[in-house]
Amino acid sequence: MNTTIAEKRVLREPELLELGTRAFEGLGLAHEDARDVARILVTADLFGLSTHGLSRIESYGERLGVGGIKARPRITREQRAPAIVGIDGDNGVGPLVGMRALEAAMDTARQTGVGVAFARGSNHFGPVSPYSLIAAEAGFASIIGSNATTTIAPWGGSDARLGNSPVGFGVPNPGGNPFLLDMAISVAARAKIRNALKRGDAIPDTWATDKAGRATTDPAAALEGFLLPIGGHKGYGLALLVDLFAGLLSGAAYLTHVKSWVDAPDEPQNLGHFFILIDTRHLGSTPWLAQRMNDFAAILHDSPPAQASRPVLVPGEIELSNLARHRREGLALDPAVLALLEQHAAKL
Template sequence: MNDHQTRLSLEDAWTLSIDVLEQNGFSQDQAAAIARSVMAAQRDECHSHGMYRLLDCVRTVRYGGVEPRAVPEIHEKAPGVISVDARGGCSLLAFETAREPFIEKARATGVAVLAVKNAFHFSALWPEVESLANQGLVALAMTPSHAYVAPAGGHSPLLGTNPIAFAWPRPESEPFVFDFATSVVARGEVELHRRAGESIPEGWALDETGQPTTDPSAALAGALLPFGGHKGAALSIMIELLAGPLIGDRLGHQTRPADGSDEGAPQHGEFILAMDPHAFLGTGVATRLQQAEALFEGITAQGARLPSQRRYGARKRSQAEGVIIPQKLHDELVKLRDP
C-alpha cells in the first residue's frame, strides 16, 4: 500500500457503497444488488469493475440513464427460456430476481437460457456464472456493452467491449471461471490508467484518427482493439448477436454508455446459458467432473495458472486484510455519500 491509497475493511467498504447508492436515489434492493457485485470485484481485486464503478452508477442516475428504483419482471418464454425485464434498472437485481427460477429451469430441462433485457449493465460477469457453478451448473454469460471497439481491420468504434464468462463446477474447490472482454482489455482498465496518469501499452487502442495510441484519453475518444485480431472480433460479433437480436434487445452501437455521451438508449441485454451435467451424464457426473480435474491438474503441473486462481487468492487476502482503494477514489465516494 502507498501514500495515495487507503485500506477499508470489507464491512466499511460495503457500508460506503450502499450509502453512496442509496443517497443517490437507488432503492434498497437495487443498491444491495449493485454493492454485492462491486464489492465482490473489489474483494477479488478486479479493479476495473470494483468500487470505482460506483462513480458511473451515480453519474448514470444523475443524467437519467438508469431507473434506480426499478422492480424487475420475470417472463416465462418457453420450457428452457426465461426472460427478465430489468425495466431500465441495473442488470444485477434483474439477474438476482430471476436466478432461482432459472436454476430450477436448467435442472428441469437440462439446458436453459436466461435473457436479461432493458438493463443498465456495467458489471463483471463472473459473479453470476460463479454463483451458478456453485449450484452444480455449467454456465456461460455474455453482454454487448457499448460501441467502444473497432472491428478487426477497421478504425472506428462499432462493437462493444463484449465480455464472455464461463464457469465449471469442481468437486473439491471453487469453480473454474474465466471472464474477459473481447477487446484487448476492458475499457474500465483504460479509464483506470487515465485516472492514474499512466500511459497504456501499445496494441490496446486507436485514436480518433484511427492511428495507434498509448494515450488513455486518446484511446477513450477513439477505439479499443479486439483481442486476437479477427478471432476476438468474431467472438465479439457472436456476443452482439446472441445477447442482442436473439433475445430481442439492442446491439452495442444502438446503446449509450454510462457517461451519457452519444445517441441511443443506455440499456441493453445479457444472455446467460446454464447446463445441468446430470442431464447429460446421469449418475456419471462425478466420474466426468474428475476427468475434468485431470485437465486442470495438467495445466498447473506445467507452472501455468488457471483463470480465477489469482482471483481466489485475492479473495482470501481481502477477507483477512480488507481492500485497498486509491485515496482519490475514496474521497470522491465520500463526497457522493455526503453531498
C-alpha cells in the first residue's frame, strides 16, 4: 500500500518498478525495454542516488519527445572475438543500451571466463553501481565505465574538452555484501550543483570553477564554468582513460565529438560504454570467495575509527544499507518526479 508522509507518497520497490515501466512505455518504449530502464533507475533511487534515479525521466523524456533519443531502437550485438562483443545502441535510452551491453558481457564471460562489451550509439546510462550489483549477484567481478558530455577542462586548459566520465568496480561476495565502487571523475557531479542552485545554496570552492577558471562557490557560475577533477592532474588522466575505453575504442563519440544533450537535445549523443566482466567461478569455489571477501572486509572494519561515530566502511556499504532499508520501508519520491512519472504513465 502507498502511504503519505509529509506530503510525499512512499512507494515499495514493486510499485516503483511498475510506475517507472509504465512511464517509459508512455514515452514510447516497448514493455520489456521500459522495464529494464526502470530497473536501473529504481535501483539508483533505492541506493540513495536520487539525482540519477527516476528523476531522469525529465531529461530522458524531453529528448525522447523531440526525437533526440529513439524510443524503439534496433540494438544489435556483434561478436568481435571469443571474449569481445560490440553493441550498437542505435541511439536508444542509455540504461537500455547499458543493460544490453551488460547482458552481452555476462553471456561472453560465462563462455570464456572474461567478457568485454563495448557499446556505442548510446546516451546517459545512469549510475554505474546498479549494473555492478546485477553483475556481482550473478557472480561476476566488473569494471564498467561511460563517457559523457564535456564539462571538464584539460589540465592546464581553459575550456571544456573532456567529460565527467563515471567508472565503477564491483566484486561479488557470496557470503555478504559485494564491493561496489561507483565514482565520477569530478569532485562533484553537475547534478549536485544544479540542485544547490535550485535550493539557493552555495557550493564548496573545490567543486568547480567559473568560466574564467577561477574557483567559485556560486552554483550558477559553476554551471557556466568547469568541473574540477579529483586528484588534480591524476583525475584528468583517469578521465581520459575512461573516455579512451568508453568512447574511442567502442567506436562512439569521444571528447568534444560528444553532443551536449542540453545544447542539442534533438541530436544523437553517440555516447559509449564499456563492461569488463570476470566470472569469479573460474577462480575458485563459492565458499573460497566468500571466506576471502569477508576476511577482506573484516580487516578494514577492525581498524579503530578516528571518530567513534564514523566507523570504517567498505565501498558500497552505504548504498547497500540504503537499498535494504528502502526495500523494507519503501521510498518517498520527490512529488514533482512522481507527478511527471504519473503524467507519462497516463498516456498508455
